[in-house]
Amino acid sequence: MAGTEELIDELSDLALFADLARPELAGVAHTLEEEWYADGQRILREGFSGTGFYILLEGEVAVRIEGQERARLRRGAFFGEAAILLGEPPGADVVAAGRVRVVHVAGPALHEFLMRHPNVMFRMLQEQTRRLRSANRWAR
Amino acid sequence: MTMTVAERAALLSRVTLFAGLPEASLQALAELAGEAEFGDGDAIVLQGQVGTGLFVIVAGAARVVRGGEELDRLGPGDYLGELAVIDRMPRMASVFAVGPTTCLALASWDLFRRVDGDPELVHSLLRGLALRVRHLSEHHSH
Numbered sequence: 001m002a003g004t005e006e007l008i009d010e011l012s013d014l015a016l017f018a019d020l021a022r023p024e025l026a027g028v029a030h031t032l033e034e035e036w037y038a039d040g041q042r043i044l045r046e047g048f049s050g051t052g053f054y055i056l057l058e059g060e061v062a063v064r065i066e067g068q069e070r071a072r073l074r075r076g077a078f079f080g081e082a083a084i085l086l087g088e089p090p091g092a093d094v095v096a097a098g099r100v101r102v103v104h105v106a107g108p109a110l111h112e113f114l115m116r117h118p119n120v121m122f123r124m125l126q127e128q129t130r131r132l133r134s135a136n137r138w139a140r
Numbered sequence: 141m142t143m144t145v146a147e148r149a150a151l152l153s154r155v156t157l158f159a160g161l162p163e164a165s166l167q168a169l170a171e172l173a174g175e176a177e178f179g180d181g182d183a184i185v186l187q188g189q190v191g192t193g194l195f196v197i198v199a200g201a202a203r204v205v206r207g208g209e210e211l212d213r214l215g216p217g218d219y220l221g222e223l224a225v226i227d228r229m230p231r232m233a234s235v236f237a238v239g240p241t242t243c244l245a246l247a248s249w250d251l252f253r254r255v256d257g258d259p260e261l262v263h264s265l266l267r268g269l270a271l272r273v274r275h276l277s278e279h280h281s282h
Contacts, residue, residue: 082270118259128269129226
């Protein structure tokens with residue numbers, strides 16, 4: 001378990017938090033809960049409720065839809081926000097590939113977290129845009 | 141066509157990208173929006189150009205074209221140009237008016253100015269795009 005100062009240092013390296021000054025980062029670090037997952041453990045479960053917004057700090061996760069791997073996420077990646085924003089169960093399984101460390105915001109607390117940190121939300125918006133572009137397909 | 145601010149706000153409230161936005165935010169957007177008229181076949185946005193506007197179709201229709209292939213048809217209440225406005229990268233497709241078409245146009249600099257002081261607006265954009273990402277993965281799996 002990292003101390004708060006170490007966690008702030010770690011968060012400051014991530015693109016998601018690049019716009020935050022240290023005092024705001026300290027506030028973020030206090031809000032986030034740290035969790036560890038073992039290899040093969042599911043962090044999010046496709047179609048099941050009980051959600052959170054997760055930011056990956058160490059290790060790698062596999063994103064699987066109907067059992068099929070669609071993507072690998074690494075340090076700095078985030079997931080779980082779509083289900084919360086849309087009020088729907090997660091659209092994919094997210095499974096630890098090796099030992100994984102994340103920080104997370106519980107589903108019900110996400111709206112307040114985002115309202116408090118609009119710069120983080122804007123970084124998330126840019127990442128969504130990147131995902132839509134890289135899909136390179138037209139969908140409404 | 142000249143719409144009042146209230147009419148513009150009402151139209152914007154029905155666009156999925158702005159769904160659930162508080163009245164004050166809608167009102168502010170409606171005040172920033174300009175009306176743009178296009179004739180049949182006019183380009184609303186062009187593939188490869190860096191975007192400076194997000195458009196919502198008020199009346200008429202549009203076709204989405206990429207590399208000569210028609211990808212989609214859009215009608216009143218549909219939006220276009222949102223990705224280029226957010227990341228200021230080149231447009232992924234062209235959109236042409238089909239018949240006389242009226243759009244509400246939001247300039248990227250106006251939108252960015254709003255974004256700074258209006259977290260609810262960013263939240264609704266994030267939600268709107270999350271919906272699109274989800275549709276993509278659903279289409280992919282079926």
